[in-house]
Amino acid sequence: MTLEQKLRKPQILVVEDNPGDIELLQRALETADVDCELSIIDDGEEALARVQRRGKYADSSPPDLAILDLNLPKVNGQQLLAAMRQSAEFDAVPIVVLTSSSSLRERAQLDALRITRHIAKPADLDEYMKIGIELKQILGDTLSLKPALIE
Amino acid sequence: MPHSLATNSAWFQALPIRRKLMFALLFTSTAALLLAGVGIVAVDSFLFYSSLQRDLQTLAQIVADGSTAALTFGDEKSARERLATLRAREHLEVACLYLTDGSVLASYSRSPKSGSCPKPQLDVTVTSSANSMDLSQPVVLQNKRIGTLVIRYNLEELVGRIWLYSALVLGVLLVSSLFAVLLSTRLRSVIASPILDLAASAAFVTRNKDYSIRAPLQSPDEVGELVNAFNEMLASIESREGDLQKSLDAQKAGLVQLGRANADLQRLNSDLERTNQDLERFAFIASHDLQEPLRMITSYSQLLVKQYPSGGDGGQQAIYTQRIVDGTKRMRKLLSDLLAYAEASAAPTAPGTVDLRATIEKVLENLRMSIEESGAQVVVDDLPTLTADEGQLNSLFQNLIENAIKYRSDSPPRIHISASCGADGPLVFSVADNGVGIEPQFHQTIFTVFKRLHGKDIPGTGIGLAICQRIVDQYGGRLWVESPPIGGTIFCFTLPKSNPVSERKGTT
Numbered sequence: 001m002t003l004e005q006k007l008r009k010p011q012i013l014v015v016e017d018n019p020g021d022i023e024l025l026q027r028a029l030e031t032a033d034v035d036c037e038l039s040i041i042d043d044g045e046e047a048l049a050r051v052q053r054r055g056k057y058a059d060s061s062p063p064d065l066a067i068l069d070l071n072l073p074k075v076n077g078q079q080l081l082a083a084m085r086q087s088a089e090f091d092a093v094p095i096v097v098l099t100s101s102s103s104l105r106e107r108a109q110l111d112a113l114r115i116t117r118h119i120a121k122p123a124d125l126d127e128y129m130k131i132g133i134e135l136k137q138i139l140g141d142t143l144s145l146k147p148a149l150i151e
Numbered sequence: 152m153p154h155s156l157a158t159n160s161a162w163f164q165a166l167p168i169r170r171k172l173m174f175a176l177l178f179t180s181t182a183a184l185l186l187a188g189v190g191i192v193a194v195d196s197f198l199f200y201s202s203l204q205r206d207l208q209t210l211a212q213i214v215a216d217g218s219t220a221a222l223t224f225g226d227e228k229s230a231r232e233r234l235a236t237l238r239a240r241e242h243l244e245v246a247c248l249y250l251t252d253g254s255v256l257a258s259y260s261r262s263p264k265s266g267s268c269p270k271p272q273l274d275v276t277v278t279s280s281a282n283s284m285d286l287s288q289p290v291v292l293q294n295k296r297i298g299t300l301v302i303r304y305n306l307e308e309l310v311g312r313i314w315l316y317s318a319l320v321l322g323v324l325l326v327s328s329l330f331a332v333l334l335s336t337r338l339r340s341v342i343a344s345p346i347l348d349l350a351a352s353a354a355f356v357t358r359n360k361d362y363s364i365r366a367p368l369q370s371p372d373e374v375g376e377l378v379n380a381f382n383e384m385l386a387s388i389e390s391r392e393g394d395l396q397k398s399l400d401a402q403k404a405g406l407v408q409l410g411r412a413n414a415d416l417q418r419l420n421s422d423l424e425r426t427n428q429d430l431e432r433f434a435f436i437a438s439h440d441l442q443e444p445l446r447m448i449t450s451y452s453q454l455l456v457k458q459y460p461s462g463g464d465g466g467q468q469a470i471y472t473q474r475i476v477d478g479t480k481r482m483r484k485l486l487s488d489l490l491a492y493a494e495a496s497a498a499p500t501a502p503g504t505v506d507l508r509a510t511i512e513k514v515l516e517n518l519r520m521s522i523e524e525s526g527a528q529v530v531v532d533d534l535p536t537l538t539a540d541e542g543q544l545n546s547l548f549q550n551l552i553e554n555a556i557k558y559r560s561d562s563p564p565r566i567h568i569s570a571s572c573g574a575d576g577p578l579v580f581s582v583a584d585n586g587v588g589i590e591p592q593f594h595q596t597i598f599t600v601f602k603r604l605h606g607k608d609i610p611g612t613g614i615g616l617a618i619c620q621r622i623v624d625q626y627g628g629r630l631w632v633e634s635p636p637i638g639g640t641i642f643c644f645t646l647p648k649s650n651p652v653s654e655r656k657g658t659t
Contacts, residue, residue: 020447024454071443100443123446123483125453 010036010139013050013063015080016098017042017072021121024128025067025098032132034139039063044075051083051090062089065139067096085114094142096135168343173335180327188320192313199309204277204284207304210240211288215300218248222256222290222298230257237302244283245269245303251296271299282306345369349378362389427496434493438486445486449479485601488614492600495546495621505541507534511568514549521556526563534570535578537646543622548582550615551642555584557609560638577628577645585639594632619644 012029016022022040029036041047050057066084070077077097084090094116116138122128163171214233221230234246234257247258247268258268269278272287279285283303290298345367352366365382368375452475456468511531515522522529529552548568555566567583589597589604596602598620603613623630623644630644 018443018447020451024450100439100446121446123449123480125450125457128450 008037010034010065010143011061011063012036012038012135012139013066013093014038014040015042015044015047015066015072016040016069018069021069021098024125025131028129028132029135030132031129032136034132034136036064036139044072044077044080047072047080048075048083051080051087053087053089062087062093064093064142065096065135066090066093067098067135069098069100071100081115094138096138098131168346169335169339172338172342173332176331176335176338177328180331181324184320184324184327188316188323192316192320195316196309196313199312203304203309207284207286207302208275208277208288210237211286211300211302214246215288215290218290218300219292219297222248222250223292225250225256227257231259233257234259240304242305242308243302244305245301247271247301248290249299249301251298256298266303269301269303271301279306282310341370342374345374345378349374349381353381356385362392431493431496434489438490438493441486442483445479445483449476449483452476452479485612488612489600492614492618492621495543495618496625501540501542502538503541504536505539505544506536507544507570510541510544511548514545514552517549518552518556521553525556525559527556527559527566528563529566529568532567532569534568535572537578537648539626539646543625547619547622547644550619551582554615554642555582555586555640557611558584558586558605558640560585560587572648577647579643579645581641581643583635583639583641588634588638588640589632591634594634597632598630 014022014025016025019042022042026038029038041050049055050060053060068077068080070081072080081095081097084093084095096117096119097115098119098121100121117134119131119134122131163174166174214237218230218233220226221233230248234248237243237246237259238261244261244265245259245268248256249268249271250256253271255268260266269285269287273289274287275289276287277284283305286302286304288300288302289296290300348369349366352364355364356362362385365385366378368378368382452472456472460469508531511534515529521527552566552568556564562585565585567581569581569583571579571581593604597604598616599613600617601613602617603611605611619642620630623646626646628645628647630642633641633643635641
């Protein structure tokens, strides 16, 4: 493991098509003092290419955390999740699913998939900012398994 | 032998009628002729025999009387001459004159084959064998027996007579048999042919299922009656067949109609199902997708106030922004209620055994805060265990109890939950309270989505009862409201008894 690798910031993959949510998420992470590198994909098909390392993502390495909105254009969130579970690199990546509704039905469907956390996007700004703290915690738990990455 | 009789009878039964007729005639005529013939022969033989006997006795008497002198003097020549007069009788074979000492004085033989004389008897005796008759006649002079005349008469004549008669009877028998056969052929057309015609008619009916033909009537006797009965039966079957055909046609038409109606119903049903699914999907998508922009409005309005605390016009901006946030929050609540309502219409997801007592306990635990706050008293009677989706029953009772607490009067709420379990019909549940009550004109409208009878003073969107309505609907039950005269409200609903496993003691 090179020094460069050791010193790099935690990588977070965000699959989200709503610019409003992307900004709120960035603010939440900033508020929680999470020093990370965000790569944002706003299209389901592209996200699938990233997971399956196709095209321009052929040389990409898996992120330390993936944050998904399941309501995506072209490829739906369920397909994306399934692809992640089939990929050797992504299988170990913690996944946080952010949904915009509190539908009981949707929740029941998600419980069947192995995801780390399911968070309903809150309407209240202060509540939204608390997501940052939660994400920091999950990231910390993940990285503690790989102590070399923590400075 | 009964066995051979039975066999014979079976054999006879199997014969065609014309043969039976022939045999009957033959048997009858033969039997009658045989009896008559045997009788005639017997009587004739007897009469012939009797007269022969009398005749011979007379003859013997005459010869005996004429032989007294010859016997007295032992005159053999004269005795032989006397016996020779018997030659006139063709069948008289042998005659002898015996002396009292048993020696033969004279004898007569018709031919050398005639044999010797039979032995003399003391009295007048007639002895018969198969083909001869012997007669012994004492010769008496002045009451003294001086000898015996013995005669043997050949009965060939009688036998010949019997044979002749027998031949005659046989001849007549043959002729009568021939006549019987001829007669049976003639009778066949009279008796058998109507029966054969009837059989042919029956076979035709069976083969062609044509009940319109009739058997020809030839004679008004028993066969005629049979033909009439058969024809009447055919007429009755024909009319019944016609009726049956008519009713079958009607049934067929009915079935076709029913099938059409069924198909229509099925189409309507699937249309309705599709419409329902579309509606649910619409409600789901609308409420789900509408949440998204509202959230943005809320979050960014708040962000705006946070970033730019005073807009320069004395905090008005913050107040307006707060109104935007309140409005969107309320909109979000409405949408999530609508989503809950849409989801309540879905089929029961997990039907299982639900212990209603435990369900109510859970509901009361959920509502613990508002129960304590309002000082509510909840009384729960005996409740049954039934088969349903627990989440739905939970939601049903929670909405009703919540309403009872929410719409309370000035006094602390008292809520009474009970179930009546009749012998037949569904289970009837009731949730009664002492709250503000509902005026009768609103008894129907309260179950409509977002219909509220109160202002903002009591929070709520008006979805609770609509959800209750949909849940009860799903179990084929009925939900209604009653306003008792003493005030308050009773919500009643029925659920199918399908599987009320047992009943438990209630809790207070």
